Amino acid sequence: MKITRKEFLCIAGLAAAGAGAAKAVQTIGGADPAAPQASGAAKRWGMVIDFQKCRADRDCDDCLNACRAAHNVPDIPEREREVKWVWKERYEKVFPFQQTDYTRRAFEGHVLPILCNQCANPACVRVCPTAATWKREDGIVMMDWHRCIGCRYCMAACPYGSRSFNWSDPRPHIGKLTSEFPTRTKGVVEKCNFCEERLANGRVPACVEACRRKAIVFGDLNDEKSTVRQLLRARYSIQRTPELGTGPSVFYLI
Amino acid sequence: MFMLEKAMIGSRRYWGWLAFLLVLIALGGVCYLRQLRYGLIVTGLSRDVTWGLYIAQFTFFVGVAASAVMVVLPYYLHDVRQFQKITILGELLAVSSVTMCMLFILVDMGQPARVLNVLRYPTLHSLMFWDMVSLGGYLALNAVISVVMLSAERNGVPAPRWIKPVAILSIPWAVSIHTVTAFLYSGLPGRTFWLTAILAPRFLASAFASGPALLILLCLLLRRLTSFDAGQEAIRKLGVIVAYAMSISVFFVLLELFTVFYSRIPEEMEHFRFLFVGLEGQRHLVPWMWSSVAAASVALVLLLVPRLRERDTVLAAASVLVFVSLWIEKGLGLIVGGFVPSPLGSVTRYSPTAPEWTIVLGVWAIGALMITVFYKITVSVREVR
Incomplete structure (x- = not known):
């Protein structure tokens, strides 16, 4: 078969246009055939934090330290510019709309760990202009630190203050560097990733493992027999500002 | 090209003003290099206040840009003849303002080198993507309209007929840029x-006040400094x-x-x-x-x-x-x-830091420089005729 130069160029052009159109349709449709499949069918990772157990030991920082060490989280001296994945916050700040004057008094000074809620309907993912943050099928809200342009729109959108920005190079502030996890650069946003790197190897998150009172329980919210589901059946649990419709995957037993 | 040669002839006062602006731009540039090197830590921003002066200036100047519609709409849709002379001033003000907006976004980025990721990975559910589209489109529309109108005026020929629909398109487009900018904020849970x-x-309301207010001041300034008179009626209407x-x-x-x-x-x-x-x-x-x-x-x-x-x-x-x-x-x-x-x-x-203010000042100076050069060209074109 003989193809003239003109025909060849024509076919090549059409092919390129076709590929471009397919890409556009894919983007608009939001379907991403290359998205990694979560191991097992339709899991939704969730966490249950037992406030009763946790507040028994107010000075314990085990979960925070474990997370810090596992993820090269820097120790920024300036409080206003800290990078936080999981941290302790005062009870009344965590649940501002779910208390009375009396609970406020009763629990004054109590703190509990908070982290990214890995929302079912994450506002941060909705606003990100580059899809540098996205939700996996197992519910984990991920961050691509190489794609993030540092516009901080996700931080404005997150109603939980769970996202941190690297105002400067974080590396000089990392206590003990681990080679198991990447460090980040200045100018990008980061947050808790539910230890997806450990889950991939069949391990529970670092904070769960570190908690000596077993106050943090992790598991599949879609599995009725999982420990998290059993706890959520047996005890009264609350989420952080669920009225916003974000659908947090982190629950607190009060 | 683009009649830029007309901006090259001017009085000492004109050149002095340009030199002054260039100094401000250079100062802003130096501070920006510092920010590039050390990160946004040179600003007063923090975990809780993640956007500050830069994004606020962006928001304000989107308004100034959109306000061009306040002269374009009466002129093209209601045939308000008094605005004939100043429509181009409004459009050129829009071009300068949108450019400033884009610069304010750029200086706010943590990773400015990656800013084109917004176009490489178009994310239709993000309002920021739409803001980029609407701002870019508005810049293009106003740039085309200004150049075509001014060229026609210089050559003493009527403007091509196709420019009217383009100008009319710029009216809803102006409303869209400020609406989308408001949506950036008003959709966060x-x-x-x-x-x-x-x-x-x-x-929109504050934009249509602040933009024409600036235009009044510019018209009064032009009347005092140059031979260009927008006309008492036009200025009163703007008022x-x-x-x-x-x-x-x-x-x-x-x-x-x-x-x-x-x-x-x-x-x-x-x-x-x-x-x-x-x-x-x-x-x-x-x-x-x-x-x-x-x-x-x-x-x-x-x-x-x-x-x-x-x-x-x-x-x-x-x-x-x-x-x-x-x-x-x-x-x-x-x-x-x-x-x-x-x-x-x-x-x-x-509280914004000194480098942050200086960068803002630098971007303002870029805007002022653009306005000066654009208006200089416009006035020169009209002086010759």
């Missing part, structure tokens, strides 16, 4: 200060537009205040408290906000009494007051006020 449907109308828009803008703010303070929902009230009386001892924005209120009140009196408004000096003073008042309201209060208190109830102080 945890930010009650912005979570209000009146944000977009508020943005009427500012009077209406400013009244509507203030009215919209009052509507907001009623809903918030009559319902007495604490988290709604706290943002306004922070701005106007201070919260947890943080009162640094209070004097600014009250200055804005005072400026707006005086401006309204000057604008609403026709006898006062018709005097050039009074109109100039009122325009300055409107511009300053809305610059504070939108360019300072609206963004910072949305972040404080944070969703966790923290009250964080935000």
